[in-house]
Amino acid sequence: MGVALFTLGGTISMAGRTGGGGEVVTRLNGADLAAAVPGLTGLGMPLDIHDIEAVPSANLTFANILALVDSASRAVRAGACGVVVTQGTDTLEETAFLVDLVWPHTEPFVLTGAMRNPTLAGADGPANLLAAARTAASPAGRGLGALVVFNDEIHAARWVRKTHSTSTATFASPNTGPIGHVVEGRPRILTAPVRRRTPYPRPEALDEARVALHTVTLDEDAELVAAVAEASHGLVVAGFGVGHVPSELAGLLGTLAERMPVVLTSRTGSGSVLRHTYGAVGSEADLQRRGLINGGLLDPYKARILLRLLLAGGADRAAVTAAFADHG
Template identity: 50%
Template sequence: MADNVRRVAVISLGGTIAMTAQTDGSATPTLSADDLIAAVPGLADTGIQVEVRDFRRLPGASLSFSDLFELAATIETLEVNGVVVTQGTDTIEETAYLLDLVTTGDMPIVVTGAMRNASMAGADGPANVLAAIRTAASAEARGTGCVVVFGEEIHAARWVRKTHATSPMAFTSYPGPIGYVAEDRVRILARPDAAPTINRHSATTSVRTTVFTVGIGDDGTLLQALGDHVDGLVVAAFGAGHVPMACVDTLTDLAKRMPVILATRTGSGPVLRQTYGFPGSESDLLARGLISGSTLDPVKARILLQLLVMTGSDKDQIAQVFSTVS
């Protein structure tokens, strides 16, 4: 094989992109990685050599941390120019950010999927796979960290979010895509700062963290009950980091017992530090021991928190890592 041949590994985890309609009309994962690649028009014209691997055939909602750690280990063994992971869209943003945190090196790792299964009119899987393979094979994408490619847009793992339940353009990010694919060319417009690196090899899976989204009228009762069953908590707070006054005492207590991350339920923008001063404001909660999630949305903050707790980090170490997230 010539040295200039670009090689990409495509690893299939299942999800809508690998689903077909059954006799009862419901869709379930049935397509192999070979099936997915065979359905991509124009792939042979790219000159990219594709290596396919069936890794899982699961809905995105059923993937586990153990699955993703094993996936990261598999990626590390591959001698290719880039990797494409196909999976269910429900958890693409979580998979992408976890891989961003636990893998190292400049090789592009691209996560993609489909909103319409292969039996539907206008199935988007083949186009997404082709754009993802082009991105994974490109020199331009090296050093960008893990990315999500959808609708020919390239999104950084730490910013991307699924923001629509059914639209083929469900994936968006703030401040926007870092690049796109057009006329067979990968164009990178921005490069995010490197993510913290978490050593997954020391991780234990017997850890529970979760996200609690505050709402009008919350009085701390549910927070208190939840605190008895988790090792760490992300609070998806109002606005720039605010909660009802009735929750303050409970959060103060929980922050003494475990790491509690303060994030914004808006999904975009920063948690402030000193703009508001009322009980339950961001400055009040940070003074009570909560840790700022900075600009991480609650889902990403939970992934980072989970990995840090799994690898034995204490509260001070967790606060230090979160302080590096811009």
């Protein structure tokens, strides 16, 4: 029994340079990555490597990730005690949450990557991969669902965010902090997240569950919002502060909420949408009266993932509202 390693590409695996601009493009495979990690041989168990077609994380889809979950599930059923996935960091917070919503096993599913590619001094990929493998191999990681391990910190998929474009400490959980740390090579879990799974959708149903995300900005254009929502089956609104929008937008959002789920979140990156503090037109209380669903503590990106999974699974408005009350 060992750890199953799945490699998707990303900065952690980009080593060679081509072209006059010296862009990093060449991909390292899983064996290359493992060979570059001092201490990985001391894991005490084998590493079962699965190289998946490398794509920039910006190109990953729900279907890609659900197929990865299927492959990882097969590895667990074959005896793997945990799973590690390396991928690009651009969408890692979203893929981690998607995995967490559908991962059915107690074995940990750990995602990691790098901010500095292997051609740079101080490349962080080897340390992140080692910490991730140790977390996946540890009994302490069981029952925690999908985790993001970066910079010797262990984050729950439910809370983690990418907070900086280049820093090696980019991943943080603003509402909670990390749930654990890797200390002297040993994963130490300080608090366990509550698991909240959602039904696994049919892959073909995802095409019938288009969910748009609109971030509200100063001097908002209602016609633009209407255009964004036109071809959608659901809408996530990233509102100001505690869940506010310009008053001119409130009526449109209420009309949209009559024909599809519209989820209200905050664009701030941490904190919760309120429920009954402000009552002006465009406030959180007003929007809820108009039929918008309160996203609670879920950030807009994670709210979109949850809403799309729910719609792909055939959830009606009552089920969507109940799910966001639970998850948010």
